[in-house]
Amino acid sequence: MASPLLSLQGVSKSFGGVQALSDVSLRVYDSGVLGIIGPNGAGKSTLAGIIVGALKPDRGKVFFRGREITNLTVRERAALGVAHTHQIPRVFQSLTVYENLELAASRRVSRRDLDGIIREAAEKLGLNGLLELGASQLSSGQLRLLEIGMALLSQPLLLVMDEPTQGLAGLEVNYLSNILRSLSERLAIILIDHRVDFVASLSNRVAVMSRGRVVGLGRIGDVEVVEKIEAVYMRGA
Amino acid sequence: MRVKISALAALVAPLALAAVYPLLPEYQRALMSRVLILSIYSYGYAVCFQMIGLMSLGHAALFASGMYGAGLYAFYVSPDPLAALLVGVAASTLLSILFGLVSTRVGGSYFMIGTLLASQALYLAALHFNEVTGGEQGLVLKKEATIVGALGPLLSELDARYFTSLAALTIVIVCVTILSHSRLGRLFHALRDDEGKLEALGYNTSALKLVAFTISGALSGASGALQALLYGYIGAGYAGILNSVEPVLWVLVGGPYIQVGPLLGCLAVNLLSDLARGLLRGHVLTVGAGLVAFAFATGRLRWAYRLLGVSRGRG
Amino acid sequence: MFPLEHLGLALFDGLVNGSVMAFIALGLTIVFGIMNVVNLTHGELYMLGALTCWLLVQSMLPYASALIVAPLVSGGVAVIINMLILQRFGHEPGQTILATFGLLLILQQVALAIMGPAPRSVQAPFNPVIELAGFSYSGFKLVAGLVSISISLLVWLVVEGSRLGSLLRASQENRMMAESLGIDTNRVFMVGFALAGALVGFAGALTSPFRQIHFLMGFDALAMSFVVVVLGGVGRVGGTITAGLALGLLESLTALLLTPTLARVLTVALALLYIVARRLGAPRGGWRY
Numbered sequence: 017m018a019s020p021l022l023s024l025q026g027v028s029k030s031f032g033g034v035q036a037l038s039d040v041s042l043r044v045y046d047s048g049v050l051g052i053i054g055p056n057g058a059g060k061s062t063l064a065g066i067i068v069g070a071l072k073p074d075r076g077k078v079f080f081r082g083r084e085i086t087n088l089t090v091r092e093r094a095a096l097g098v099a100h101t102h103q104i105p106r107v108f109q110s111l112t113v114y115e116n117l118e119l120a121a122s123r124r125v126s127r128r129d130l131d132g133i134i135r136e137a138a139e140k141l142g143l144n145g146l147l148e149l150g151a152s153q154l155s156s157g158q159l160r161l162l163e164i165g166m167a168l169l170s171q172p173l174l175l176v177m178d179e180p181t182q183g184l185a186g187l188e189v190n191y192l193s194n195i196l197r198s199l200s201e202r203l204a205i206i207l208i209d210h211r212v213d214f215v216a217s218l219s220n221r222v223a224v225m226s227r228g229r230v231v232g233l234g235r236i237g238d239v240e241v242v243e244k245i246e247a248v249y250m251r252g253a
Numbered sequence: 254m255r256v257k258i259s260a261l262a263a264l265v266a267p268l269a270l271a272a273v274y275p276l277l278p279e280y281q282r283a284l285m286s287r288v289l290i291l292s293i294y295s296y297g298y299a300v301c302f303q304m305i306g307l308m309s310l311g312h313a314a315l316f317a318s319g320m321y322g323a324g325l326y327a328f329y330v331s332p333d334p335l336a337a338l339l340v341g342v343a344a345s346t347l348l349s350i351l352f353g354l355v356s357t358r359v360g361g362s363y364f365m366i367g368t369l370l371a372s373q374a375l376y377l378a379a380l381h382f383n384e385v386t387g388g389e390q391g392l393v394l395k396k397e398a399t400i401v402g403a404l405g406p407l408l409s410e411l412d413a414r415y416f417t418s419l420a421a422l423t424i425v426i427v428c429v430t431i432l433s434h435s436r437l438g439r440l441f442h443a444l445r446d447d448e449g450k451l452e453a454l455g456y457n458t459s460a461l462k463l464v465a466f467t468i469s470g471a472l473s474g475a476s477g478a479l480q481a482l483l484y485g486y487i488g489a490g491y492a493g494i495l496n497s498v499e500p501v502l503w504v505l506v507g508g509p510y511i512q513v514g515p516l517l518g519c520l521a522v523n524l525l526s527d528l529a530r531g532l533l534r535g536h537v538l539t540v541g542a543g544l545v546a547f548a549f550a551t552g553r554l555r556w557a558y559r560l561l562g563v564s565r566g567r568g
Numbered sequence: 569m570f571p572l573e574h575l576g577l578a579l580f581d582g583l584v585n586g587s588v589m590a591f592i593a594l595g596l597t598i599v600f601g602i603m604n605v606v607n608l609t610h611g612e613l614y615m616l617g618a619l620t621c622w623l624l625v626q627s628m629l630p631y632a633s634a635l636i637v638a639p640l641v642s643g644g645v646a647v648i649i650n651m652l653i654l655q656r657f658g659h660e661p662g663q664t665i666l667a668t669f670g671l672l673l674i675l676q677q678v679a680l681a682i683m684g685p686a687p688r689s690v691q692a693p694f695n696p697v698i699e700l701a702g703f704s705y706s707g708f709k710l711v712a713g714l715v716s717i718s719i720s721l722l723v724w725l726v727v728e729g730s731r732l733g734s735l736l737r738a739s740q741e742n743r744m745m746a747e748s749l750g751i752d753t754n755r756v757f758m759v760g761f762a763l764a765g766a767l768v769g770f771a772g773a774l775t776s777p778f779r780q781i782h783f784l785m786g787f788d789a790l791a792m793s794f795v796v797v798v799l800g801g802v803g804r805v806g807g808t809i810t811a812g813l814a815l816g817l818l819e820s821l822t823a824l825l826l827t828p829t830l831a832r833v834l835t836v837a838l839a840l841l842y843i844v845a846r847r848l849g850a851p852r853g854g855w856r857y
Contacts, residue, residue, distance in 0.1 A: 308662070355840060358844055373788070541674035541677065561660075
């Protein structure tokens, strides 16, 4: 198989004596969705932090396109093509939707193409009617879409999404599903969410986490993975 | 729409200030000239505080570096006000790059403590070298070394002060208005909103902070240099803590629009404290009480709330 | 020429001054270091202690009475500031800095109204000249140094060893959590402010006989306290004491070669460099996640 886009080798992280991740190894390839599920406190957000560079592992290494990035900052990883979205969407409140998207795109896109690319992205996400609105006037669903739009306009190779359905209503979740499905053909997505059905419906592969370890890894149809999911959620093991 | 109105107001404000001058009695003319010079300082402070959300507790040092740069040049080197002005601005620009390199690398309350300590160090140094600087007593420049002196043949002292400060202020207002509507200005606002997010989009936020801090320092220094060259006096008092505190209040009182806010705030505070001279024990108490009042009002003012990083608990 | 014969005196004086510096900074360690409240009035509380001392001695009361009244005054003012103002907005950093910045100016003006612009002084209650190896030293200042270091060590023991320290830390770290554990965080903060104010008020009275009393004296005390607290490691009482002593020594040794003012400029510059070198307050690799 081709060399992985991202790989984690034996990554461990503890906070004040609490082991948040222990000896986690993972590989992510150029496209498709890797879902990460597990109960609260399983280490999902810590894992996201390690991948995007907000946290440094105590042990283990992180590689991106064959290059070690363990000690790179968030900014340096962003320049290499790692983007992420947060549990609570983070956008620039005092700027308009358009300006938010512009800031995200303008490091990658020439000034001439900027406007076209922003409008195209807005169209795809259904934000085109809102471009001149201040970001502080958006609903939580719209904020979510704006943050995703910003992440995409930075033209990443890997998108790490931490709990993207949080705060979304049922219809909005469906809408988001459709968007992510079409995105996953072009880039790699790591999808962390507590909604098992949402993750399952989108993911090519799923990693099941519990107490800082990856306890199951495979395609969603695998009997073994289903058992692990059940075990983790039902019996809390 | 709101942006356009505030930009328009920024252009109207200098015209209004010029138009009102003939109507003012002599005392108010003198008072207003002082306030106009300080308004430049207010804009300078706002570039740092309002645009990128960094509250410096040591801007007096930057103001004073402009004042000393210009004043000492005019006193010791050559009685040429224009060259002195440039030296003053250059001195404050250099110092703010130095300050900025130091202080934008640390976070939260350490930025404030750092700027506070740096300005205290400069203040003590100004006192220590009192044979050169004149210390607390200060130095009085010869009249021909000042702008007032250079304009002497054309304008009366009062007119020269008022219109020189107004001209300089107009340039500053136009520059700040352009800056706030530029791409750099948007980056500054984004930095204030969420530094981590901007970094995650690949921007070098330390460099951005340094740029904003330097612009801020250069404007503050220009204000100090003008002060020295229009009044012909430099003294260590301007490097003291009070001069660092005041612009915080001006910017807060001025309101959310950076195109006009720093001017309005500076006007309001200084005119009010002038009115309150008899009532309270002078200017300092007005500023002190104003800050305490504003700390309470912040809970109700959304923009001030955001500016102070209250909702995010930035310490 | 290096005045070698002054070295003994410089070392000794440095230790005494260092003890006093650490003592003055102690309250800031509690309020800023442990409770994470940037209280800019700390220096003014010190000035109030000195002012109280001057007022009492002026009205013919014994100096010793100041050592009791000054802590009450400064501690009381600290408690009032906390209760009427800072507590109202939950010690949010931005609002706290605004308010304490304003209060700093107001307290200065109150002091100016009471004692006028001229520097004042207080006679030491006793002041035998003590002959030490090769130099003589003010007996009162020596006692003040010993008292400073003793109380500082005592506070260190209390904060690190008793429930108070952990209560202060817990209330600062997670207010909601502390409240849900049944801790009255408002009361904990109140105790912290009272203790900090009383300590620095006591320091104000203690140092009055060998320092000038002036309405602007507080700001320098604030700046130096920040230097001491930051150098000692924020929140560490033991570190504050060590840093105070080290800075005292550094200052009096540099003052052998330079003037005292320049020595202080250097000390402050050194502290700044330290803050930057350690990149304090800036989390590695990004700000928030």
